[in-house]
Amino acid sequence: MAPLIAVVAVGALVTVAAAVGYGFIGLENSRKSVDLDRELGAERPQNVDNGSLDILLLGSDSRAGDNAKYGRDEGSSRSDTAMLVHVHEGRTSATVVSIPRDTRVHRPRCPGRGGGTVAAQDRAMFNTAYEVGGPACAVKTVEYLSGIRLDHYIEVEFSGFKDIVNALGGVEVTTTRRIVDTDSRIDLPAGTNNLSGEQALALVRTRKGVGDSSDLGRIELQQAVFTALLTKVEKGGAFTNPKKLYDLARISAKSMTTDRRLASTGALIEFGSALKGLSADEVRLITLPVALDAIDPNRVVPLRKEGQRLWEALRLDLSVPDDVDRGPGAGRKQDVVKQGSKLSR
Known part of the structure; x- marks a missing residue:
């Protein structure tokens, strides 16, 4: 599922509203957090203070609790979706940057879920980092891959994403063809559709409904819903409706996990204030440049040259070059959804 920056903005900004009188402060005790500073220690990239902000947004495929209806959970949860969000100076x-979950990466040594340490592994699937070591290992793997020290971590569960979409009154997505996938339970006609939470969740989960059934095709759908949700938050009056604000705050507290430094009301107020000026028209969505793995064509590997250019631009808080894309070996865009030119570059 798609842990979207719009969800982040919602979760943060509702707390700003809470501070001025809607009575949401009592929800603070129900928030879940992880102390990444303690778990990761000093083995991290240098923290460059250039005015930018880097956040790992992660959606887990846990089937626990309200998520049980989406299938059985075999073993530990994995990161179904991962996006590194770089908010540029000025906010x-x-x-x-969407990171395909099937990407072969070097997974560094990291804390294990049950204590102890998980050994480093070359050519590990990216989503196994969360499986074996939870948020700390996912963060450490992204930091190793990118060379960027992350400022924050936010994780969203299946049920939370669905409930947030419903609380916003649905999101509008235009498709160029019918999308059908019995596994994710979606049958969406071509054209403009106002998706309920259940439909939006099915759309961002489908693999068989588009293209070659790879994770790359699904990422295009996730980015489309990402854009639609951010637009709805920005233009749908979410922050002028007290009931909607309370519903969003309650859902966020129930279904989101953050790093410890973002877990307090004061920190969320500051974070939300920093994102107030972020517009959907100024968010660029790209996918980590990858190619098909020569050893296993069902997996992909990062393209070294293109990846270096991508990460270097973000480390320096610069625009990513326009020609940085997924790479010729990873398949072509399916063009199943219509997006704005800036968002689809």
Whole structure:
């Protein structure tokens, strides 16, 4: 599922409203957090203070609790979706990098879920980092891959994403063809559709409904819903309706996990204030440049040259070059959804 920056903005900004009188402060005790500073220690990239903000947004595929209806959970949860969100200095624009979960990466040594340490592994599937070591290992793997020290971590569960979409009154997505997938339970006609939470969740989960059934095709759908949700938050009056604000705050507290430094009301107020000027029109969505793995064509590997250019631009808080894309070996865009030119570059 798609842990979207719009969800982040919602979760943060509702707390700003809470501070001025809607009575949401009592929800603070129900928030879940992880102390990444303690778990990761000093083995991290240098923290460069250039005015930008880097956040790992992660959606887990846990089937626990309200998520049980989406299938059985075999073993530990995995990161179904991961996006590195780079908010540029000034907080009016952002670059969002989707990391395919089937990417072969070097997974560094990291804390294990049950204690102890998980050994480093070359050519590990990216989503196994969360499986074996939870948020700390996912963060450490992204930091190793990118060379960027992350400022924050936010994780969203299946049920929370669905409930947030419903609380916003649905999201509008235009498709160029019918999308059908019995596994994710979606049958969406071509054209403009106002998706309920259940439909939006099915759309961002489908693999068989588009293209070659790879994770790359699904990422295009996730980015489309990402854009639609951010637009709805920005233009749908979510923050002028007290009931809607309370519903969003309650859902966020129930279904989101953050790093410890973002877990307090004061920190969320500051974070939300920093994102107030972020517009959907100024968010650029791209996918980590990858190619098909020569050893296993069902997996992909990062393209070294293109990846270096991508990460270097973000480390320096610069615009990513326009020609940085997924790479020729990873398949072509399916063009199943219509997006704005800036968002689809």
